[in-house]
Amino acid sequence: MASIKDVAAEAGVSVATVSRALNGHPSVSATARTRVLAAVETLGYRPNAVARSLRTDQTRTLGLVISDVMNPYFTELARSVEEEARALGYSVIIGNADERPDLQDHHVTTLLDRRIDGLLVSPTDGGSPRMLDAARAGTPMVFVDRWIPGVDVPVVRSDGRGAVRDLVAHLHGLGHRRLAIIAGPAATTTGRERVDAFREALAAYGLPLPDAYIGQGDFQAGSGRRVTEGFLDLPEPPEVVFAADNLMALGALDALRARGLRVPEDIALAAFDDIPWFVHTDPPVTAIAQPTRDLGRAAVRALVERIAGRTGESVTLPARLVVRRSCGEPPSAPHPPSPSPVRRSTP
Amino acid sequence: MASIKDVAAEAGVSVATVSRALNGHPSVSATARTRVLAAVETLGYRPNAVARSLRTDQTRTLGLVISDVMNPYFTELARSVEEEARALGYSVIIGNADERPDLQDHHVTTLLDRRIDGLLVSPTDGGSPRMLDAARAGTPMVFVDRWIPGVDVPVVRSDGRGAVRDLVAHLHGLGHRRLAIIAGPAATTTGRERVDAFREALAAYGLPLPDAYIGQGDFQAGSGRRVTEGFLDLPEPPEVVFAADNLMALGALDALRARGLRVPEDIALAAFDDIPWFVHTDPPVTAIAQPTRDLGRAAVRALVERIAGRTGESVTLPARLVVRRSCGEPPSAPHPPSPSPVRRSTP
DNA sequence: ATCCTTCGTGTAATCGATTCCACGAGGAGG
DNA sequence: CCTCCTCGTGGAATCGATTACACGAAGGAT
Numbered sequence: 129m130a131s132i133k134d135v136a137a138e139a140g141v142s143v144a145t146v147s148r149a150l151n152g153h154p155s156v157s158a159t160a161r162t163r164v165l166a167a168v169e170t171l172g173y174r175p176n177a178v179a180r181s182l183r184t185d186q187t188r189t190l191g192l193v194i195s196d197v198m199n200p201y202f203t204e205l206a207r208s209v210e211e212e213a214r215a216l217g218y219s220v221i222i223g224n225a226d227e228r229p230d231l232q233d234h235h236v237t238t239l240l241d242r243r244i245d246g247l248l249v250s251p252t253d254g255g256s257p258r259m260l261d262a263a264r265a266g267t268p269m270v271f272v273d274r275w276i277p278g279v280d281v282p283v284v285r286s287d288g289r290g291a292v293r294d295l296v297a298h299l300h301g302l303g304h305r306r307l308a309i310i311a312g313p314a315a316t317t318t319g320r321e322r323v324d325a326f327r328e329a330l331a332a333y334g335l336p337l338p339d340a341y342i343g344q345g346d347f348q349a350g351s352g353r354r355v356t357e358g359f360l361d362l363p364e365p366p367e368v369v370f371a372a373d374n375l376m377a378l379g380a381l382d383a384l385r386a387r388g389l390r391v392p393e394d395i396a397l398a399a400f401d402d403i404p405w406f407v408h409t410d411p412p413v414t415a416i417a418q419p420t421r422d423l424g425r426a427a428v429r430a431l432v433e434r435i436a437g438r439t440g441e442s443v444t445l446p447a448r449l450v451v452r453r454s455c456g457e458p459p460s461a462p463h464p465p466s467p468s469p470v471r472r473s474t475p
Numbered sequence: 476m477a478s479i480k481d482v483a484a485e486a487g488v489s490v491a492t493v494s495r496a497l498n499g500h501p502s503v504s505a506t507a508r509t510r511v512l513a514a515v516e517t518l519g520y521r522p523n524a525v526a527r528s529l530r531t532d533q534t535r536t537l538g539l540v541i542s543d544v545m546n547p548y549f550t551e552l553a554r555s556v557e558e559e560a561r562a563l564g565y566s567v568i569i570g571n572a573d574e575r576p577d578l579q580d581h582h583v584t585t586l587l588d589r590r591i592d593g594l595l596v597s598p599t600d601g602g603s604p605r606m607l608d609a610a611r612a613g614t615p616m617v618f619v620d621r622w623i624p625g626v627d628v629p630v631v632r633s634d635g636r637g638a639v640r641d642l643v644a645h646l647h648g649l650g651h652r653r654l655a656i657i658a659g660p661a662a663t664t665t666g667r668e669r670v671d672a673f674r675e676a677l678a679a680y681g682l683p684l685p686d687a688y689i690g691q692g693d694f695q696a697g698s699g700r701r702v703t704e705g706f707l708d709l710p711e712p713p714e715v716v717f718a719a720d721n722l723m724a725l726g727a728l729d730a731l732r733a734r735g736l737r738v739p740e741d742i743a744l745a746a747f748d749d750i751p752w753f754v755h756t757d758p759p760v761t762a763i764a765q766p767t768r769d770l771g772r773a774a775v776r777a778l779v780e781r782i783a784g785r786t787g788e789s790v791t792l793p794a795r796l797v798v799r800r801s802c803g804e805p806p807s808a809p810h811p812p813s814p815s816p817v818r819r820s821t822p
Numbered sequence: 823a824t825c826c827t828t829c830g831t832g833t834a835a836t837c838g839a840t841t842c843c844a845c846g847a848g849g850a851g852g
Numbered sequence: 853c854c855t856c857c858t859c860g861t862g863g864a865a866t867c868g869a870t871t872a873c874a875c876g877a878a879g880g881a882t
Contacts, residue, residue: 129612132840133838141861143839148861156861160860176529179867181525181839182523183838198551200545203550207545207571219568238566240521241521243524349751404725405752409756410758479868488831489832490869491831491833494870494871502831503831504831507830524869527868
């Protein structure tokens with residue numbers, strides 16, 4: 129593969145001139161520039177990004193460590209991150225942690241070794257030493273979706289509180305009183321927050337959230353199935369199951385079907401994270417939709433700000449409720465979110 | 476960030492010794508080795524992969540240019556590719572072409588500039604000059620899923636012919652005679668092959684595949700919707716719609732629902748590419764499942780063979796039919812694929 | 823005692839770019 | 853006519869690793 133030296137020889141100039149011509153440096157004569165361009169053309173020369181990175185100490189690459197690519201929510205997030213990054217002249221390397229801290233750590237290490245310019249993380253756990261060190265050492269970094277409390281890194285995420293309140297209002301209006309949740313891992317912020325938001329929203333109606341109605345899941349379909357079976361085996365099973373992500377909702381649907389239960393007649397189902405498939409499941413699933421594209425975009429922008437040495441602010445975007453049929457009576461019209469209940473602060 | 480020089484200074488040895496100690500070179504004394512290791516520890520040193528790549532001329536990175544990440548089939552493929560690559564000590568950089576030739580070309584160029592060791596491509600079109608040049612120039616390369624005829628590159632893919640025959644047998648047994656297909660882009664091999672396989676299978680039953688029953692899609696949900704609407708507007712609409720991928724099947728389902736049609740009572744639906752969600756759609760969708768994980772694995776292995784300078788053989792794995800309810804009468808049992816019709820060569 | 827290996831180590835070249843510094847030519851100003 | 857800038861250019865250092873080559877010490881064989 130042709131190097132800059134070959135181009136210099138072909139054009140009859142020095143490598144310095146070639147470099148300058150190719151990088152739009154002002155002080156290159158028109159003749160030199162055209163000869164360089166011609167040489168580049170005939171040799172099919174492409175600059176070696178590795179060598180350039182070594183010299184300039186920047187790779188124009190962003191790392192994205194994601195909890196689980198197979199989750200459509202994260203797939204879409206990854207896609208929007210790549211899109212925005214490309215628009216800004218960056219490439220992105222995606223690392224899939226599969227909800228495993230060891231894999232997450234592996235990817236963080238690999239990305240850091242490659243000297244990426246910045247790191248976007250949706251942490252699976254409290255954060256490995258390697259990640260925490262990198263954050264402290266000043267590696268430009270932004271958390272997306274999930275974050276680690278107590279670490280000085282901007283967070284780009286969506287706030288589901290309002291939407292969860294709307295959901296509970298919807299559920300309550302439909303007459304449901306015994307509501308259960310399949311929670312995400314307690315090590316993740318989203319795992320905890322969604323349970324808290326649910327509990328608060330229930331409290332506004334004087335409804336309890338007994339421990340038996342909090343199932344411990346891990347954001348994977350299998351756990352949704354297991355937890356749902358546990359709920360059904362209770363002396364008094366819930367009337368509604370709210371899954372804290374779409375994969376666990378899929379698992380719940382599996383379990384319900386296996387028991388021959390009808391949704392929503394026998395039991396209602398709702399999910400956090402909306403995906404195109406929820407329109408076509410039997411029945412269509414009521415879900416809380418995050419502004420995924422906007423999250424990805426905002427995260428990249430914040431990270432690039434950080435890389436440029438500026439602040440890079442945290443961003444919180446609201447999620448919204450999408451009512452379908454899995455909780456009861458079909459929505460009368462393409463209606464706005466049901467009127468919120470009386471809002472009062474946590475008791 | 477600490478460099479090898481800092482480590483050498485800290486350990487009181489030369490950089491050569493540090494490098495040797497870290498790379499397991501035999502002729503390093505035990506004392507030198509322990510001092511180096513200690514220095515690495517106290518400095519938190521990590522070798523700079525960029526510098527190493529420049530010197531050794533290998534990045535231990537694979538490029539994967541995929542047609543569309545949002546398609547669950549490709550997401551799974553990407554995942555298995557990354558898994559196998561990691562097991563073999565490689566990282567992978569994924570480029571999402573979104574079925575757009577220009578984006579595909581962008582990613583191929585970027586990856587080549589980064590001097591990846593090998594390239595895995597599922598081409599969106601006939602191949603840009605850049606890609607064809609790279610192939611000719613000897614860049615280790617392997618096609619996955621789709622390929623470009625006439626280019627000397629191994630292909631790892633799955634053969635759907637048998638499964639399509641099984642599908643048509645199933646459909647014929649159910650009494651369906653007017654079968655239509657939503658095809659993929661003619662520029663892709665999978666786009667063409669699936670139509671051919673379908674036509675051949677129909678021919679075995681003496682059934683025609685009129686042009687009106689071949690809708691031109693682009694592997695995206697929107698086109699599935701449009702083509703299906705076209706089918707329904709025909710004077711004699713088909714009894715079965717077979718979508719050549721899962722996204723177009725989703726679009727077809729949209730269109731069917733919008734018209735208030737029941738599946739399979741009013742019209743039957745089948746899809747190429749199986750995904751977990753098909754179990755839970757209304758009704759569950761009969762689909763042709765590819766051995767996606769195995770494809771990803773085989774592709775990486777073939778590519779690594781090529782990188783090592785060995786041949787790297789093409790691999791073709793069979794797909795299989797998964798019968799659900801979208802074509803009529805629920806399967807009686809978890810039964811094996813229905814007995815094949817008389818096999819005869821194309822008329 | 824001398825010579826030849828073997829072993830451990832260091833010096834320096836190298837990969838392909840970018841960029842500081844120096845230098846010569848040519849034009850403007852005195 | 854001389855001096856001083858400006859402009860375009862080239863030489864060479866540099867980024868952080870790997871590795872060919874040289875070299876001195878130690879040990880074995882004769």
